[in-house]
Amino acid sequence: MIVLLTDFGHSEYVGVMKGVIYNISGEAKIVDLCHNISPQNVIEASWILKNNYRYFPQGSVFCCVVDPGVGTDRKAIAARTEKYYFVGPDNGLLWETLQEQKIFEIRNISIPDNASRTFHGRDVFAKATAQIDLDCFESVGVEIKQIMQMELFRSGNKGIIVRIDTFGNVITNISGMHKQMYEVELGRKRYKMKFYPNYTLAKDNELFLIEGSNSTLEISLKNANANDILQLKTGQRIIIS
DSSP, X not given: OEEEEESOOSSHHHHHHHHXXXXXXXXXXXXXXXXXXXXXXHHHXXXXXXXXXXXXXXXXXXXXXXXXXTTSSOOEEEEEESSOEEEEESSSXXXXXXXXXXXXXXEEEOOOTTSOSSOHIIIIIHHHHHHHHXXXXXXXXXXXSOOOOOOOOOBTTEEEEEEEOTTOOEEESOOOOSOSEEEEEETTEEEEEEEOSSSTTSOTTOEEEEEOTTSSEEEEETTBOHHHHHOOOTTOEEEEO
16 A cells, blocks of 8 residues: 655645556555645654554555655655655655654665656655555665654653644644643743633633644634634744643
8 A cells, every 4th residue: 555645735746646656556555645734844744644654554655745855965765664664755754753663674765867856756756655565665776774853842841833734723742731721832922721622612712722633732713723813833832831
């Protein structure tokens, strides 16, 4: 199984990547994990991959293309772990996911001379992914030992905003503390927010905290977009106490 994760949205770029894969591995099964990553948002892509890869069958190949450095000298990499394969740019996107697993091998994917300088998803990553799907991992490039690290900052009750979803929920990487009331610090601004176990219990027009599906705290607004009020960005530091 091949699993795609990109910031390409509803575009022809996703379709042509699938076409390249099918031309090489005609029997491939392709699943779209997510294509609405915010443009060039490596932090968001890292968070989504880290929290969702384990729900897929063993042997799945994750093709992750959120690549603001496309066309530069950044490496393209493929990793083989105990249960999965991962393909993507060497920009930190894969780091936290790989740290949770036993890594068997990492390879530097060969980039053809005629590859587009703006679309390695088609000319590099889709091809390597298809080769891995055909059990040809060693053919994608030479083995390497080091890749770029990117840790999603977390220290106690201090963390970052890792995603703002399509509902406007502000997702953090901070775990809940079993409290009914929290203080939220965002730069110089402070908010008192109640915690609710579900959306229905919250009051209208009230910013509140809820535990999301990945067991971290999210700032929400009942039947509305919390980030329309807060105007926050992924990667921003946050303290919840």
